[in-house]
Amino acid sequence: xxxxxxxxxxxxxLRKELIQMxxxxxxxxxxxxxxxxxxxxxxxxxxxxxxxxxxxxxAPTHDSHTRAIVTALELTGYYRFDYPNVTAARAEALxxxxxxAFVVTIPSDFARRVxxxxxxxxxxxxxxxxxxVASGAISTLGTVAAQALLHERRAEAQAAExxxxxxxxxxxxxxxxxxxxxxxxVPGLLGVILxxxxxxxxxxxxxxxxxxxxxxxxxAMPATPLEIMLGKILPFFGVGAVQIAVVLLAARxxxxxxxxxxxxxxxVSVLIxxxxxxxxxxxxxxxxxxxxQAMQLTFFFFLPSLLLSGFMFPFRGMPGWAQAxxxxxxxxxxxxxxxxxxxxxxxxxxxxxxxxxxxxFTVVYAAIALVRFRRTLD
Amino acid sequence: xxxxxxxxxxxxxxxxxxxxxxxxxVAVDGVxxxxxxxxxVAFLGPNGSxxxxxxxxxxxLLTPDAGEGRVLGMDLLRDTIRIRQEIGYMTQSxxxxxxxxxxxxxxxxxxxxxxxxxxxxxxxxLADLGLTSRRNQLAGTLSGGWKQxxxxxxxxxxQPRLLVLDEPTAGVDPKARREFWQExxxxxxxxxxxxxxxxxxxxxxxxxxxxxxxxxxxxxxGTVDEVIARSGLVTWVLRGGRxxxxxxLLRAAPHVxxxxxxGAELHVVGRDGPALARxxxxxxxxxxxxxxxxxxxxxxxxxxxxxxxxxDRNGEPA
Numbered sequence: 001x002x003x004x005x006x007x008x009x010x011x012x013x014l015r016k017e018l019i020q021m022x023x024x025x026x027x028x029x030x031x032x033x034x035x036x037x038x039x040x041x042x043x044x045x046x047x048x049x050x051x052x053x054x055x056x057x058x059a060p061t062h063d064s065h066t067r068a069i070v071t072a073l074e075l076t077g078y079y080r081f082d083y084p085n086v087t088a089a090r091a092e093a094l095x096x097x098x099x100x101a102f103v104v105t106i107p108s109d110f111a112r113r114v115x116x117x118x119x120x121x122x123x124x125x126x127x128x129x130x131x132x133v134a135s136g137a138i139s140t141l142g143t144v145a146a147q148a149l150l151h152e153r154r155a156e157a158q159a160a161e162x163x164x165x166x167x168x169x170x171x172x173x174x175x176x177x178x179x180x181x182x183x184x185x186v187p188g189l190l191g192v193i194l195x196x197x198x199x200x201x202x203x204x205x206x207x208x209x210x211x212x213x214x215x216x217x218x219x220a221m222p223a224t225p226l227e228i229m230l231g232k233i234l235p236f237f238g239v240g241a242v243q244i245a246v247v248l249l250a251a252r253x254x255x256x257x258x259x260x261x262x263x264x265x266x267x268v269s270v271l272i273x274x275x276x277x278x279x280x281x282x283x284x285x286x287x288x289x290x291x292x293q294a295m296q297l298t299f300f301f302f303l304p305s306l307l308l309s310g311f312m313f314p315f316r317g318m319p320g321w322a323q324a325x326x327x328x329x330x331x332x333x334x335x336x337x338x339x340x341x342x343x344x345x346x347x348x349x350x351x352x353x354x355x356x357x358x359x360x361f362t363v364v365y366a367a368i369a370l371v372r373f374r375r376t377l378d
Numbered sequence: 379x380x381x382x383x384x385x386x387x388x389x390x391x392x393x394x395x396x397x398x399x400x401x402x403x404v405a406v407d408g409v410x411x412x413x414x415x416x417x418x419v420a421f422l423g424p425n426g427s428x429x430x431x432x433x434x435x436x437x438x439l440l441t442p443d444a445g446e447g448r449v450l451g452m453d454l455l456r457d458t459i460r461i462r463q464e465i466g467y468m469t470q471s472x473x474x475x476x477x478x479x480x481x482x483x484x485x486x487x488x489x490x491x492x493x494x495x496x497x498x499x500x501x502x503x504l505a506d507l508g509l510t511s512r513r514n515q516l517a518g519t520l521s522g523g524w525k526q527x528x529x530x531x532x533x534x535x536x537q538p539r540l541l542v543l544d545e546p547t548a549g550v551d552p553k554a555r556r557e558f559w560q561e562x563x564x565x566x567x568x569x570x571x572x573x574x575x576x577x578x579x580x581x582x583x584x585x586x587x588x589x590x591x592x593x594x595x596x597x598x599x600g601t602v603d604e605v606i607a608r609s610g611l612v613t614w615v616l617r618g619g620r621x622x623x624x625x626x627l628l629r630a631a632p633h634v635x636x637x638x639x640x641g642a643e644l645h646v647v648g649r650d651g652p653a654l655a656r657x658x659x660x661x662x663x664x665x666x667x668x669x670x671x672x673x674x675x676x677x678x679x680x681x682x683x684x685x686x687x688x689x690d691r692n693g694e695p696a
Contacts, residue, residue: 012489016475016482023477217473217532220437221490222462376458377439 009223013231021235031201035193035243039250042189055102056083056091063111069122072144073104091125101127123170186257187338188311190247190270191331195277195305198240202281203294205232206373211291216377225373229366233278240274260345269341269351272358273334279365280330286372305329310336333357390415390540390571391436393447393454398431398440405431406442407594413573413587415539418566420582421575422680423591429575430470432591433542436573437467450539463491466533470544472525476518480509480528483517484535491536503535507561523554530561534570541565543574547581559584579677590680597683602676609679611635612651612671614658616644619667627661634658636681647678 021028055073059066062085073079079102083094091103105123113120126138209215218228244267251257259266281298288294306312308326315326315335326332333354340346348355391413398406406428413419421429434440436449438458447454450464474483484503488496504510507527512520517528526546533541541562547555559581562572566586574585582588583602590597590605598605616624621644628637628646633654636647644667648654655671662669 006492008492009490012486015489016478016486019482020475020477212476213469213471213473214475215473216434216439216469217467219439220462220465220467220469221487222459223490376441377434378441 004224005226006224010227010230013223013227014234017231017235021239027201031197031239032242032246035197036246036250038193038196039186039189039247040254042185052080053078053101054082054099055079055104056086056094056100057081058086058088058091058103058105060108061111065111065114066106069106070104073141076144079104095125095127098127121170186251186255187342188335190244190251191273191309191334191338192306192311193247194240194243194270194274195331196302197243198236198274198277199281199284199301200295200298201239202233202236202278203284203288203298204291205282206285207288207291207294210289219375219377225370225375229282229369229373233282236278236281237271237274240278241271244270244274257342259342261341261343262345262347265348265351266338266341269334269337269355269358272355272362273330273337276330276358276361276365279362279369283365283369283372286369286374305331308332327357330358330361333361388415388451389413389448390417391447391449391573393436393449394445396432396435396445396447397443398428398435399443404594406435408445409591409594409596410445410447411589411596411599413571415571416566416569417586418562418572418574418584419587419589420585421573421589421591422577422582423575423597424684427591428594429591430544431594433467433544433573433575437465437542438462439467463536464539466536466538466541468529468533468541468543468546470548472517472529474517474525474529474532477516479514479516480504480520480531481513483528484532487532487535493536499535503531507531522549523551526550526554526558530558534565539570541570541572541574543572545575545577547576547578555581579675582676588676590683592684598679606674606676606679609674609682610649611647611674611678611682612649612654613674613678614646614654614669615672616646616658616662616667616669617642619662619665621665621667624661624665624667627664628658631657631661635685636678638678645672645675645678647674647682649682 094100103125284297309329309331336354337351340351394410396409435442438461449461452461484500488499493499589599628634633648633650638645658669
């Protein structure tokens, strides 16, 4: 007899929310300006491919082969040999102090082995505390070193051939077992920026009504919890869509982030993520009694999700329990989807699991919010 | 539940033994209430006495811990959503959206009640309450009287059968108050039941029924005359003479319950008529004042009831 859902009531809610949003100029400007500002700031500040990194050279015998390799390494632009001739112990200390990012060791038998064609070796130790620091430098290393030797020994073509085939560059990544690819930061920022604004804004949705005393009136009128929830979150869903467009365009234009994968899959994924976020925020607002509490709950959630999702630190570098904890954040799953789709060109089948997880979050949050919503002032 | 003998008019509110606790505090302690349709009923009582909580329970905004009954013929506990559709509730503090205009607020309310055509309802309500000229003003910039008028507009637009108004005239100037009460009487004549809480005795005197609430209990219920009669109080007025001395003597005298100065007069109230008459006449002679009997005022009756705690609980099943 009483309909549980009325489009008219929902539209009335929506209209009211949109007017309120429009009249709150500062918040409205922040919702659109902040993401762009953050993207530009962090996008440029966080350099994925740093160059001229300090390095130390441990080379007991300074011969022409050593010089050829050092010159070649410097020419890549990644290495800057601040300590061109140190002992192994000193190099170790330098790296511990963080004064160098790399230690290149060329063993004393290197020249002899090159001439004999007997598997010459060089050792590169990289400070991989920040994996992105090391990755670019390391990836260029093998070819550079081999070509250096090739030029050096042009006359002795045969030996050079042998050397190229057999030169072994041994890379030790120190302090962190895993390096991570480039361009991680901008797709990651998309997730982080969306999380920040969406969760924060919607976490105020109900607390604002409670604090301003309008909740009492809203509850006295015949609006259902579902209508109130949709009325509250849909406007922010729209804001989220605009933010997505802004960030993706900026990513493309300012940072030349490659869009390898399908754009439609990317957009669908991001929209599901935004839906999960606004529902999460709304759920928070059903727990908090004041806007201050809502803010605190948001931050309580925000920092761990930032640190454990794989945005700041490599996910697989964390201990098992931390990885398990990381799984409870939508951001973790979103990062998997967005990196796979944007950078690796993954298709739906590749990202089905994290995508399903995001849908799962959406459903669970919605259910909690509807159960938690107090229909009375009790 | 006691079955009432057929009332003259249908009962808009018929609830029994309502109890509402917040933790250890009992905010409403066994309130029973019967209100005929079309009546204006006042709730009086000190702050924190449970008026607002009682009203919220009747609106279905709070679930009572005990008690039952019917509001507008619907079950108080089970039909809360249907009841809300038929009730207009005006909260104690302004609870519409300050960043919306008068018209936008009313359109929002019209949408939630699914009134159609919405524009027509809004237009008529604006006109009825004299808000048309200010319809584009933001609610947050309105003065107290206009906010109150907007709040009333928002809760009468859907033509409810019961209006619940929580201190609607607090902080409103006398002219706006008078106009507000004229609106209420017009609504009452149209058959709408009005439940209103107030601190003003003159407003209470305009009501068909008065309920005095103290510490969550309904202490007395009835018309103004009934409430005064039930108090059994006799009032004398003293004027002229040495008022300071008279007041001091009266406060120390037996059979005197209340002594209250009103301008150049002293109102003396007591329960034992003949004894009070003797005491007052004696003191009047001693201080060169004139004493004469007067009518007992509602306020004196209420002060008397508070002092006695919980007397004969009227409206409660025998």
